Amino acid sequence: MITFMNNSDSEEEPCNERTSLMSAESPPVPSYQDGLQASEAGEAQAHRKRRAGSSRGPNNITGGEMSGSGIPVRESALENEEEELTLKYGAKHVIMLFVPVTLCMIVVVATIKSVRFYTEKNGQLIYTPFSEDTPSVGQRLLNSVLNTIIMISVIIVMTVFLVLLYKYRCYKFIHGWLILSSLMLLFLFTYIYLGEVLKTYNVAMDYPTLFIVIWNFGAVGMICIHWKGPLQLQQAYLIMISALMALVFIKYLPEWSAWVILGAISIYDLMAVLCPKGPLRMLVETAQERNEPIFPALIYSSAMMWTVGMAKPDTAARGPSQQTWDAAEDGREHLQSPSHAESQMSETRSPVPTRSVTSLEELEEEERGVKLGLGDFIFYSVLVGKAAATASGDWNTTLACFVAILIGLCLTLLLLAVFKKALPALPISITFGLIFYFSTDNLVRPFMDTLASHQLYI
Amino acid sequence: PAFGLFLFTIARDPLRIIILIAGAFFWLVSLLLSSLIWFIAVKASDPQDERLQKGLLIFGVMFSVLLQEAFRFLYYKLLRKAIEGLVALSEDGCSPISIQQMAYVAGVGFGLMSGAFSMINLLADALGPGTVGIHGDSQLYFLTSAFMTMVLIFLHTFWGILFFHGCEHRRWWEIAAVVIMHLTVSGSSFCNPLYVGSLVPSYLLMAAAAAWAYLLSGGSAQNLRRFLLCKC
Numbered sequence: 001m002i003t004f005m006n007n008s009d010s011e012e013e014p015c016n017e018r019t020s021l022m023s024a025e026s027p028p029v030p031s032y033q034d035g036l037q038a039s040e041a042g043e044a045q046a047h048r049k050r051r052a053g054s055s056r057g058p059n060n061i062t063g064g065e066m067s068g069s070g071i072p073v074r075e076s077a078l079e080n081e082e083e084e085l086t087l088k089y090g091a092k093h094v095i096m097l098f099v100p101v102t103l104c105m106i107v108v109v110a111t112i113k114s115v116r117f118y119t120e121k122n123g124q125l126i127y128t129p130f131s132e133d134t135p136s137v138g139q140r141l142l143n144s145v146l147n148t149i150i151m152i153s154v155i156i157v158m159t160v161f162l163v164l165l166y167k168y169r170c171y172k173f174i175h176g177w178l179i180l181s182s183l184m185l186l187f188l189f190t191y192i193y194l195g196e197v198l199k200t201y202n203v204a205m206d207y208p209t210l211f212i213v214i215w216n217f218g219a220v221g222m223i224c225i226h227w228k229g230p231l232q233l234q235q236a237y238l239i240m241i242s243a244l245m246a247l248v249f250i251k252y253l254p255e256w257s258a259w260v261i262l263g264a265i266s267i268y269d270l271m272a273v274l275c276p277k278g279p280l281r282m283l284v285e286t287a288q289e290r291n292e293p294i295f296p297a298l299i300y301s302s303a304m305m306w307t308v309g310m311a312k313p314d315t316a317a318r319g320p321s322q323q324t325w326d327a328a329e330d331g332r333e334h335l336q337s338p339s340h341a342e343s344q345m346s347e348t349r350s351p352v353p354t355r356s357v358t359s360l361e362e363l364e365e366e367e368r369g370v371k372l373g374l375g376d377f378i379f380y381s382v383l384v385g386k387a388a389a390t391a392s393g394d395w396n397t398t399l400a401c402f403v404a405i406l407i408g409l410c411l412t413l414l415l416l417a418v419f420k421k422a423l424p425a426l427p428i429s430i431t432f433g434l435i436f437y438f439s440t441d442n443l444v445r446p447f448m449d450t451l452a453s454h455q456l457y458i
Numbered sequence: 459p460a461f462g463l464f465l466f467t468i469a470r471d472p473l474r475i476i477i478l479i480a481g482a483f484f485w486l487v488s489l490l491l492s493s494l495i496w497f498i499a500v501k502a503s504d505p506q507d508e509r510l511q512k513g514l515l516i517f518g519v520m521f522s523v524l525l526q527e528a529f530r531f532l533y534y535k536l537l538r539k540a541i542e543g544l545v546a547l548s549e550d551g552c553s554p555i556s557i558q559q560m561a562y563v564a565g566v567g568f569g570l571m572s573g574a575f576s577m578i579n580l581l582a583d584a585l586g587p588g589t590v591g592i593h594g595d596s597q598l599y600f601l602t603s604a605f606m607t608m609v610l611i612f613l614h615t616f617w618g619i620l621f622f623h624g625c626e627h628r629r630w631w632e633i634a635a636v637v638i639m640h641l642t643v644s645g646s647s648f649c650n651p652l653y654v655g656s657l658v659p660s661y662l663l664m665a666a667a668a669a670w671a672y673l674l675s676g677g678s679a680q681n682l683r684r685f686l687l688c689k690c
Contacts, residue, residue: 095476098475400486403486404483407479410479439494440490443494444489444490446500447492447497450515
């Protein structure tokens with residue numbers, strides 16, 4: 001999750017027309033997170049020259065999807081004006097990201113709580129070959145660590161592969177990959193999801209109806225994500241595929257492995273985005289050099305995307321061990337860098353960058369949105385979903401994790417505003433989420449239960 | 459009702475939402491620390507002794523109340539700094555949100571979080587089979603819990619306003635009053651199956667706090683009358 005800052009480029013070459021164009025186009029390019037600049041928090045007293053700071057939170061691209069780091073897109077023709085605007089827009093952008101993250105989490109939690117399917121253990125992915133059904137704690141721990149190592153290395157390989165493809169301009173391949181991924185995700189996973197939901201509520205539906213519904217859903221989704229479509233519809237689709245992906249993860253990752261993977265992924269994210277040789281960072285920089293938006297399908301954008309094309313679907317198909325699916329990894333989109341394309345089975349990423357040539361004025365008027373990689377969405381939802389599924393404290397733990405993740409997101413956006421470069425969105429939120437999960441589950445729950453049984457109030 | 463408050467007054471302005479979530483976060487952290495203390499105390503003591511457990515619980519509750527107020531103070535400090543930042547960054551030199559609004563939002567944040575934590579498991583269980591009080595406990599469990607939670611949420615909101623006002627104007631007695639009120643309310647919940655003892659004082663205190671906060675925020679009896687009579 002690289003956060004891309006267009007501003008930095010503009011800063012270096014203020015007079016360059018190309019730069020100004022780029023900055024104008026910043027939003028389309030890798031996730032720009034408009035500097036939600038700390039205005040919200042008001043803590044950043046630093047004077048921001050550039051308004052747009054996009055931080056992309058690289059989403060752990062499970063499928064090698066790009067971790068989008070918000071790229072601050074700011075075309076700041078007039079810095080002062082921009083600064084003030086930034087301040088005004090700062091809070092708005094945070095909310096623009098809060099809403100989809102919240103929606104995704106709500107969908108995941110609702111499904112987990114109601115549909116039994118996603119909490120049954122029906123096997124594991126081939127990416128996590130070690131089982132956790134071992135009798136001893138040490139063995140279990142060892143297995144989960146091994147699982148994590150395998151998963152992370154898969155992610156790394158996929159990401160590097162994607163970056164190489166991007167570097168050598170094998171766009172067709174990437175596009176094809178992304179298209180395949182999102183296809184699989186939209187159709188197959190939706191079919192399974194719908195089947196399970198219908199089963200739970202005991203609603204009968206015949207195959208032709210099902211076929212028509214899924215076909216419509218999938219076709220519109222493909223068009224929306226990869227081509228043009230109303231912004232809200234595109235956002236809705238991206239949220240849905242993130243939720244589906246998260247549900248798959250929740251179902252197929254064994255318990256301890258899931259927590260260790262979450263921790264490891266945030267560390268990886270941190271390194272991949274901030275280290276100079278990190279794949280995500282290279283992706284973002286390459287995209288910036290070439291002045292291209294990062295694949296749209298992998299990134300969630302909160303503002304008008306004038307370049308509808310750039311969708312980077314990071315859908316990595318994951319196949320459970322028992323079934324050879326091509327798991328399409330959902331784009332973890334992240335703005336700039338192609339998220340780790342984890343080549344799980346087949347990662348279809350089809351970035352279809354369609355640059356819309358919007359006029360500069362148009363760009364100026366559009367509000368800068370913030371971009372967040374889809375992988376980030378997925379992992380946030382995985383955390384909250386796991387909390388809902390496995391915590392014995394039920395809703396309290398889920399609520400605590402939810403608030404923790406939102407606060408982490410706030411802080412990340414704040415940092416984005418301060419630093420104005422692509423930033424990893426995962427580490428802070430996941431850390432908070434993990435801390436809160438474990439502490440709420442073990443410490444707060446007995447306390448609250450005892451209080452509630454005596455009906456005491458604090 | 460608290461959720462309605464949220465919808466009508468807070469959901470419009472993104473800055474307020476952020477302050478709300480941060481307030482909830484602070485409450486959560488205070489809860490975490492207090493339960494940590496309680497947990498350690500329980501583990502270190504004898505689990506068989508009933509009276510000791512009860513005593514520890516009471517101690518835990520009081521400690522938690524004190525911690526909550528301490529965190530409210532910390533949050534106040536943070537918001538002060540934030541206001542300075544906002545003023546510096548804004549265009550016309552004045553902050554987009556006043557300290558009183560922030561106090562209100564912070565109070566709501568605290569309240570919502572505490573209410574959510576108190577009620578939500580109850581609500582989830584309430585979806586199950588209807589067996590309230592089957593072991594000889596009071597049958598009004600759900601109702602009284604709901605009322606108590608609501609009064610607590612409102613109280614948190616008012617306390618937020620009072621507390622911030624006290625900090626702003628350096629009137630320590632206001633802050634002390636808030637703390638004492640909080641302790642009283644929690645304490646009154648100790649006589650809990652005897653609902654009269656806990657609900658009634660809480661509501662009275664809430665009315666008092668409401669009036670006080672209203673006066674502090676610049677309202678007056680006149681305003682109130684005008685509002686109620688001339689509803690155009």
